Amino acid sequence: MISSFANPQKFMAISAWLMPAFAALAVVLFAIGVSLGLWFSPADYQQGESVRIMYVHVPAAWWSMAIYAMLALASFVFLVWRHTLADVAARAAAPIGAAYAGLCLVTGSLWGRPTWGTWWEWDARLTSMLVLFLTFLGYIALRAALDDEDKASRLGAILALAGAINLPVVHFSVEWWSTLHQPSSIIREGGSSIHPSMMAPLFTMAGAYAAAFAVLLLAGMRAEIYRRRATAAARKRARGT
Amino acid sequence: MGLNLGVDKEAEHFAPVRLSVEAVTLERGGHVLFERLSFSAAGGDFVELRGPNGAGKTSLLRAIAGFLKLTTGAITFEGVEDAQLALHLLGHRDGLKAALNVEAHARYWASLLGEGADAGAALDRVGLARIADLPARILSQGQSRRLALTRLVTAPRPVWLLDEPAAGLDTQGKDLLDALIAEHRARGGLVIAGLHERLTEEATMTVTL
Amino acid sequence: MGLNLGVDKEAEHFAPVRLSVEAVTLERGGHVLFERLSFSAAGGDFVELRGPNGAGKTSLLRAIAGFLKLTTGAITFEGVEDAQLALHLLGHRDGLKAALNVEAHARYWASLLGEGADAGAALDRVGLARIADLPARILSQGQSRRLALTRLVTAPRPVWLLDEPAAGLDTQGKDLLDALIAEHRARGGLVIAGLHERLTEEATMTVTL
C-alpha cells in the first residue's frame, strides 16, 4: 500500500476516489454521532447537558495525539527512504493536527467553565495538550520560515522527530508534576467513569473525526502536489530553459 | 547589453557638480591611512582610486559619502545642497536582504533613493529580469552584484562612489558597468571608484593612496 | 613576495591524487545548472572554471567539496581516503570571526585543518604579519581575503577548490596567489578555480559552464 502510494501519479489516482469515499463516511458518521450525542444519550448526573461537549472534545484530543504520531512517522520515512509523499503527508497533517489540538483546548475550556467554574485548570492532560499544540505550531512556523522547499522538508522532519522524543517525556513530567501539587478544589475529569450509553456517540464521533482527518489530509496532499508541480513549471519558465 | 533600454529615455543632464578634497588626513584606530590628500573633480570626470590592500580606498569613499569623520582637512561638494541625497555608494557589501526577492529590492531602492527608471526596466538593464522573483538568498555572487548595480539605474544621482564595482562580475557584467559609467559621465555625472583591475572606460584622473 | 618563507621548507611532495567528474548534472531549486558535465584532472593540474554569473561555478565547487548533492553523475577522488580531509575550499565568504584577531584565525585553522607551516610564518607569507593582532572586524576587503589564503598555507592539503580567489586582492596579492598556486602544483597538488579574470599562472584545462 505505502509503496504504491510512494509514487505521486499513483497517489493522485488512488486519492481521487479515496477522498469522496472518506468524505461520505465522515458525513454519515458525524450525522449519527451528533444525533446520538445530542438526543440519544443521557445528560451527566453531575455535569448536566454540558457533558455533550465531550463528544467534540475527547475525539479531538485522541486524534490530535494520533496525528502527531503519524507526522513523526512520516518524517522518519522521509528522512530514511526519501519518499517525497511522506514529506507531503507530514506537511499536510501538521495544520490538521494543530486544529484538532486547538479544538480540544477550546472545547475543553468551554467545558471547564460549567464544570470547574474556570476556563482553564492547570491539569496534567490539559497542559500536555497545550504543549502538543505548541509543538505543532513550532513545526508549522519553521516550515513557513524556510523558503527553500527542500531544506524545509528535511529540517522539518528532523524537528518532528525531536518532538516525538520530547512529547512522551513532557507527558510523563507533567503527570508527575500534577501529582506533585494536586490542583485545588475542582471536579476531576470523569475520565475513568464514562457511562456506557456515552460510549456509542463517543466512538462514532471518534470515527467521524478520523474520516474527516483522512479527507483533509488527502485534500491537503493533493493541493501540495499540485502546488509543487506549478512552482517547478513556473521556475522553468522564468529561467527561460 | 543593449543600451536602448529604459534608462536613457529620461536621461536629462545633471546640474553641474564639483567635489573638492582638501588636505584630507584620515586615521583609523589611531593609524594614519593617508595625509593631506587633495584633489578635485567635476561632473563628467571619472576618478579612480588605486592603492594596495589596506591603503584606505574604502575609507576615503566612505569619508566622501559622509560616513567617516575626517581627522583633518575638508571634503566639499558644490552644486548640490545635501551631499548624501546626491550620491550613490556601492560598497563591498551589496546591501541585500536574503528573504526578499530581486524585484522587491529594485522597487525598494527606487522609492528609497529616488524614482528614476522603473524597477522592471532597471532589472532588465542589469540582466536580472528573468530571475526577478528569486529571493536574494540564492543569488550567485555576480547576480547579487548586478542587483546592487540596479541602484545606480533606478535612482538618478549625480555622484557615484563605487568600491571595486567589478568584483564578482563576469565579462558581460563588466561591459555593463563600463556602459553605465560612460552614460553617467555623458549626463554630467561624477564617478569615483576604488579599483584593483582596469576597466575599459578610461579614467580622467588617478588618485593613488 | 619572497618565496623563501616558511612554507617551502617542509614542502614535501603530495601522494598522487586524481579527481574525476563523470556525467554530472546539477540542479538548484528545480532549475538545471549544467548537464552531463565530465572532466578529470590529476595532481599538478590547474583547472579553471569559466562561465557567466549564475552559470554554476560556485555550485560545482561546492559539489566537488561534498556539500551539494549531485542530481545525477558521480564525482570521485583517487589517492585520498576521505575527500573532505584532503581539500581546501576558498569560497566567496572568507569565514572570519569579526571579534577574533588575525593571528587567532591562522592558529585556529592550523589546528582545525591540519598542522603545516606555523601560523606566524603563514601570516608572514600572505603579508599580514604586521597586523597579526587586528580584529578581523576592521580588516579591509583584501586583507580579509589574504587572511583566508593563510588556510592554504598553514594546512597542506592536496586539493584546492578556489572560488574567485583573486577577488579584492591588489596586484601584489594576485602575484602571491599565483606563486601559491605554482608552488602547490610543483608539490603535486591539484587546483580547481572558478575565475572571471585571468591569472598569470597558465591553466592546464578550462571547463566552461
Added chain:
Amino acid sequence: MSPLSVIFGRELALAWKAGPAAPVGFFLGAAVLLPLAMGTDRALLEAAGPPLVWVAAALAALMTLERLFQADLEDGSLDQLFLADESVELIVAAKGAALWVAVGLPLALAGAPVAIALQTPIEGIPAVVAGLALGMAAFIGAGLVAAAVTASVKRAGVLIALIVLPFFAPPVVFGAAATGHFGAPFLLLTGCALGAVSVGPILAAAALRLQAE
C-alpha cells in the same frame, strides 16, 4: 510611495518571513513554563502570572530586536538608509512601528488566552490586551536604543537584554500592576509607552550614525 511607508512595509515583510505565528507561540510557551515551574496554586499563579506574562512580552520584544540593526549593518543596507531623503529618526521609528505591528499586536492579542489561563477574570481581559499593546510599544521604543548601540556586537542577544532591563522595569511594574483594570498604573504605563516611543528613535538614530562609520 514615500520612503517611510516603503521601509515600514519592508520591515513588516521581513518580520513576517521569520515565522509569522512565532511571537504568539513563544508567548504561550513562556506562559506555560511558569505553572509548570511553580504548580497550580491559584493565589500564587494570580500573583506571579502577570509579572511573568510581562517579562515574557519583554523578551519577545528583545528577541526580535537583536538583529534589527545588526543585520542591516552586516549586509550593508544600513548605509542606504542614510542616503534616503528622510530623517534617520523617522526611519528608525518606521522600523519600530513595523515591529510593533508584526510582533507587538499579535502578542498583545495572545495575551487574552494567557491571562485566562492564569485565572484573570474575563472582564479584565480588554485591559490586559490594551496594556500589553502599550507595553510592547514601550519595550520596542527602549529596545531600539539598545539594538542600535549593540548593532556592531556579535551574539549581542544577552547583552542587549542586560542593557534594556532597567528600561523595561517601569513598564513591567506598571503593566503587571495594571493587569485587569484601567487604573492609575495603566496611565503610568501609557506614560512609559509615550516616553519610550518619542525618545527611543532619537537616541537610536544617534547611535546608528556612529555605527555607520
Added chain:
Amino acid sequence: MSPLSVIFGRELALAWKAGPAAPVGFFLGAAVLLPLAMGTDRALLEAAGPPLVWVAAALAALMTLERLFQADLEDGSLDQLFLADESVELIVAAKGAALWVAVGLPLALAGAPVAIALQTPIEGIPAVVAGLALGMAAFIGAGLVAAAVTASVKRAGVLIALIVLPFFAPPVVFGAAATGHFGAPFLLLTGCALGAVSVGPILAAAALRLQAE
C-alpha cells in the same frame, strides 16, 4: 591541539567577547524584575521565587541560542567545520559545551545569591546551583537542535523560542521541584540533562549538514 579543544576554546572566546557578564546580568536582572513586579508579599516571594528563577534561567539560555550556528553559516566558517578531521556531532557538542561553560556555569553560580535573596535556606544552596547547572545543560542540549534547524532563517529569535519551549518544559518541571534538595526530582532532572546532551548534538549535526548546502 586537537580540533575539538580548539573549537571549544574559540567558542569560549567568542561568547566571552560578546559580553562575559551579560548572561549573569540578565539572569540577575530578570530575577530582580519578577519579584519587583510581583509586589513584596514575603510569603508569595518565597513560594514564587524558585520557579521564577528557573523560568529566568530557561529564558537566559534561549537568548544565547539564535546566533550560535547562524553566524557560522553567514560568515562561511561553517564550511570549515565540515573539512575538519572530526565528526560533526562532536564539533557541535564542543560548541554546546563551550556555551555551557560560558553561560550555563556562571548562571548557575549566580543562582546562589538569587536563591538567598529569595529566602532559600543556606543549606539548600548547593542543590540550587547544581540543579541550575544541570538545567542549563538540558536547555542547551535541546537548544542546539533548535538553533541548527533555524540557522538559515534571519531574525529567527522568536521562532527558536517557540521551537525550544516545549523541550524546556520537563527540565523546568523537575528543576523547580528539585530546588533546595537532592531528591527524586533531582535525579529526573539529571535524566533530562543526559538525554538532551546525548541526543541534541546528533540531531543538530544532521540539521547542520543540510544547512551547509
